[in-house]
Amino acid sequence: MIIVLLIATLFPFLYMLLLSVRPIEQLLQDPGQLWIAPSEWTLSTYREVLTSVDNGGQGFLRFLANSAMVSLAATALTLLVAIPGAYAVSRLRFTGRRQVHFLFLSVYLFPSILLAIPLFVLFTRLGLRGSLGGLILVYIAQTVPVSIYMLRNYLSTIPESLEEAAAVDGYSRLQTLRKVVLPLAAPAVMANALYVFMIAWNEFLFALLFLVEDRADWTVSLGLAQLSGGIEVSKTVLMAGSVVLTLPIVIIFFAAERLLTEGLTAGAEKG
Amino acid sequence: MSKRPLTLRQRESRAGLAYLSPTLIVVLVVVVLPILWTIMLAFQRIRLINLRRAGVFGEYTLSNIELVLTSPGFWSSLWTTVVYTVGSTVGSIAIGLVAALALRGRFRGRTLVRASVLLPYVAPVVSVTFVWTILLSPQFGLANNWGARFLGWDRPIAFLSQREYAFDLSFFGLFSWHLEIPLALLTVIAFESWRYFPFAFLFLLARLQAVPQDLEEAARVDGAAPTQIFRHILLPQLSAVIALLCVLRFIMTFNKFDDVYLLTGGGAGTEVVSVRVYEFLTARFDVGAAAAQALVLATGLIVLLAIYLRFLAPRVEGEE
Numbered sequence: 352m353i354i355v356l357l358i359a360t361l362f363p364f365l366y367m368l369l370l371s372v373r374p375i376e377q378l379l380q381d382p383g384q385l386w387i388a389p390s391e392w393t394l395s396t397y398r399e400v401l402t403s404v405d406n407g408g409q410g411f412l413r414f415l416a417n418s419a420m421v422s423l424a425a426t427a428l429t430l431l432v433a434i435p436g437a438y439a440v441s442r443l444r445f446t447g448r449r450q451v452h453f454l455f456l457s458v459y460l461f462p463s464i465l466l467a468i469p470l471f472v473l474f475t476r477l478g479l480r481g482s483l484g485g486l487i488l489v490y491i492a493q494t495v496p497v498s499i500y501m502l503r504n505y506l507s508t509i510p511e512s513l514e515e516a517a518a519v520d521g522y523s524r525l526q527t528l529r530k531v532v533l534p535l536a537a538p539a540v541m542a543n544a545l546y547v548f549m550i551a552w553n554e555f556l557f558a559l560l561f562l563v564e565d566r567a568d569w570t571v572s573l574g575l576a577q578l579s580g581g582i583e584v585s586k587t588v589l590m591a592g593s594v595v596l597t598l599p600i601v602i603i604f605f606a607a608e609r610l611l612t613e614g615l616t617a618g619a620e621k622g
Numbered sequence: 623m624s625k626r627p628l629t630l631r632q633r634e635s636r637a638g639l640a641y642l643s644p645t646l647i648v649v650l651v652v653v654v655l656p657i658l659w660t661i662m663l664a665f666q667r668i669r670l671i672n673l674r675r676a677g678v679f680g681e682y683t684l685s686n687i688e689l690v691l692t693s694p695g696f697w698s699s700l701w702t703t704v705v706y707t708v709g710s711t712v713g714s715i716a717i718g719l720v721a722a723l724a725l726r727g728r729f730r731g732r733t734l735v736r737a738s739v740l741l742p743y744v745a746p747v748v749s750v751t752f753v754w755t756i757l758l759s760p761q762f763g764l765a766n767n768w769g770a771r772f773l774g775w776d777r778p779i780a781f782l783s784q785r786e787y788a789f790d791l792s793f794f795g796l797f798s799w800h801l802e803i804p805l806a807l808l809t810v811i812a813f814e815s816w817r818y819f820p821f822a823f824l825f826l827l828a829r830l831q832a833v834p835q836d837l838e839e840a841a842r843v844d845g846a847a848p849t850q851i852f853r854h855i856l857l858p859q860l861s862a863v864i865a866l867l868c869v870l871r872f873i874m875t876f877n878k879f880d881d882v883y884l885l886t887g888g889g890a891g892t893e894v895v896s897v898r899v900y901e902f903l904t905a906r907f908d909v910g911a912a913a914a915q916a917l918v919l920a921t922g923l924i925v926l927l928a929i930y931l932r933f934l935a936p937r938v939e940g941e942e
Contacts, residue, residue: 352724353735359816360739363753366764370756383767436645444631445638451646458653460870462877462923464896465916469656469663472909492652495645524637553746555880560904572748576884579752586756593749604744608737612824 367597371396371590378587396591404566409584411592413567414574421483421570422551425490429547430540433495437502438528442511455496463493463556471560481565489557494547501546505539506532542610545603552600571596663913686914695893696915700922703876703894706811711871713815715864718822723852725823726830736827743820751884754813758782781809785891806890810882814875822867829863830856869930876923895919 369385370378372392402408440451470489474480509532517527533540555572562568569577575592578584604611628636665682690696725736742750758765760778769775779787787805790798833856841851879896882888888897895915902912 352720353729356721356724356739357735360742360820363750363757364741364745366757367749367753378762382762383764383771385764432644432648435641439638439641443634443638443641445635445642448638451642454649454654458649460873460877461653461657462896462916462920464877464879464899465660465920466653466656468899468903468909468913468916469659470652471903472663473656473659488648488652492648495648499645549744553744553748555746555748555884572746575752576748579755586762589752590756593752596746597749600744600746601741604740605737608733608740612737612740 364597364601367590367593370587371594373587375585375587396585396588397595399588400591400595409574409578409588409592410566411571411574411595414569414571415595417483417568418552418570418572421486421490422548424483424487425494425551426544426547428487429491429494429498430544432491433498433502433543434533434540435528436495437499437506438532440499441503441506442514455499458492458496459500467556467560470557474561480561481568483562483568486557486561489561490547490551490554494550497550498543498547501543502536502539505536509535538610542607542613545607546611549600549603660913660916663909664917665914666910668910669907686910687918689911690914690918693911695898699893699895699898700918702807702892703896703919706807706814706882706892706894707872707875709808709811710814710818710875711868713811714818714871715822715867717815717819718826718867719860719864721819721823722826722830723856726827739823740820742817747817747880748884750817751813751881755782755885758809779805782806782886783890804891806886806892810885810892813885814878814881817881818871818875822871825863825867826860829860833859869927873923873927876926877919 366385369387372394373387374391374393374395377387377391398408400409400411402410403412404410439445440448466489470485471480474482474485513531513535514527517531518524522530553572554570555576558570558573559576562570562573563577566574571592575589575596578592579586579589664686665684667683667685721739725732725739729735757763758781760766760780763778765781766775766778769779784805786802788800788802790800837855838851841855846854877896878894879900882892882894883897883900886892888894888901896919899912899915899919902908902915
């Protein structure tokens with residue numbers, strides 16, 4: 352059973368990897384062959400996918416840079432916004448706390464296509480379409496509620512007495528947050544950062560709506576989707592593109608698997 | 623003018639709101655206001671060209687809603703959405719349950735295996751849909767090639783672009799049925815179940831590990847069969863999580879856009895409402911109609927949620 356599960360989940364990824372190193376003629380000749388000898392492998396697919404358009408390639412290096420920039424900016428800004436927010440939700444009693452909770456839940460579960468319409472219209476009007484900044488803003492709004500949820504769960508496990516002690520020592524609330532709470536919450540913040548990064552890196556719909564016009568703005572996801580529709584680029588080259596898109600996520604995921612799954616399922620036992 | 627000093631409680635309340643304000647502003651600007659605007663757009667005749675004229679006090683009309691409800695293909699796309707959502711929800715939870723039961727024990731390489739199983743869920747949607755399209759491609763896909771080689775298919779099956787697939791099923795020549803199945807839709811459902819079973823798996827595994835061991839052992843000592851243990855001991859423990867998963871997966875799949883769009887572009891009987899909204903928005907530039915459809919989608923969701931909350935939720939909440 353375990354073997355069956357593993358094959359079912361991993362096979363497409365393996366297939367992706369194997370196809371990406373196959374010469375295209377070889378694939379067209381014998382599509383049913385899964386394994387070819389390593390001596391026949393080619394890395395020219397990767398060369399083509401990464402070389403810039405000016406030099407006859409597909410320019411994925413540029414897309415990678417775009418994706419990295421958008422995702423990193425979204426991650427940093429989300430944390431900046433979400434950390435104080437999570438602290439407030441977990442520690443401070445304020446009026447409207449329950450409503451805030453409900454608001455976040457609805458953001459999390461709302462159809463993003465519904466948001467897409469006005470944002471598409473608004474960004475068209477403001478001339479923000481084609482700007483990475485607009486995209487980053489959308490990503491922040493989409494990830495902040497989940498971030499606050501993840502961080503809140505963690506923050507509420509930190510004993511309150513620590514903060515009281517800090518207050519006695521004359522720390523202001525902001526100092527306490529920065530010097531006492533944040534270092535303790537570092538693993539949760541890390542997990543959350545990676546999670547936000549993954550969401551932003553994988554996102555497709557908003558990238559498609561906002562960035563599709565100018566190739567120079569494309570993210571890797573968008574570039575791959577746009578190029579795979581045509582016939583000009585060979586499938587093996589695009590498979591190399593898929594590997595390039597997937598690899599950072601796989602690396603991050605395996606490096607921080609424990610942190611990530613714990614962050615995601617915190618509270619799952621409660622039902 | 624002397625102000626009364628704030629009480630501790632008031633100060634805390636202020637600090638709370640202050641710390642939360644960046645979040646609230648972002649959510650308000652990028653989520654809440656756009657939603658309100660969508661609702662307004664849905665009741666105005668607006669295309670992208672005449673958008674400039676549209677304002678808060680534009681002409682309000684029900685014509686979009688009427689247009690949407692009577693337009694050809696809307697009801698069938700709503701039906702497709704429901705079938706796709708229910709199928710994918712059930713599929714992903716069922717596989718997730720099997721996976722959680724299979725991987726909960728101790729075995730060598732457990733951590734690595736458990737992590738690997740999560741890959742479909744964390745990998746970028748564009749690359750996984752792309753791999754599936756290639757894998758199932760009639761020209762150079764492995765599935766069709768192997769199907770012809772090992773299963774004796776006489777011609778390639780276009781999994782993602784064929785609406786109906788007809789075949790005859792017979793049992794030893796005794797009975798014979800002529801069956802037609804919505805092939806592309808089933809393929810999309812299969813993909814969705816594959817991609818999201820790890821989500822169910824994670825939640826179910828976490829819950830399974832909290833089930834007290836001695837209960838199961840006692841049952842085993844009493845000679846209960848594995849299926850009995852599952853039905854009478856594990857399933858009751860899992861029911862709350864499964865109910866929660868059903869709701870979460872249902873909502874998320876109901877709204878899903880990218881998976882279907884990337885796999886089939888909404889063709890071959892897989893046009894779900896969100897893909898239709900996208901088409902209206904980008905191909906026809908009919909903002910009003912797009913908004914109206916999105917609104918119908920959201921309303922449908924809210925109605926279903928309300929039904930759920932009314933009839934099922936108390937049980938789930940009781941577990942907390």
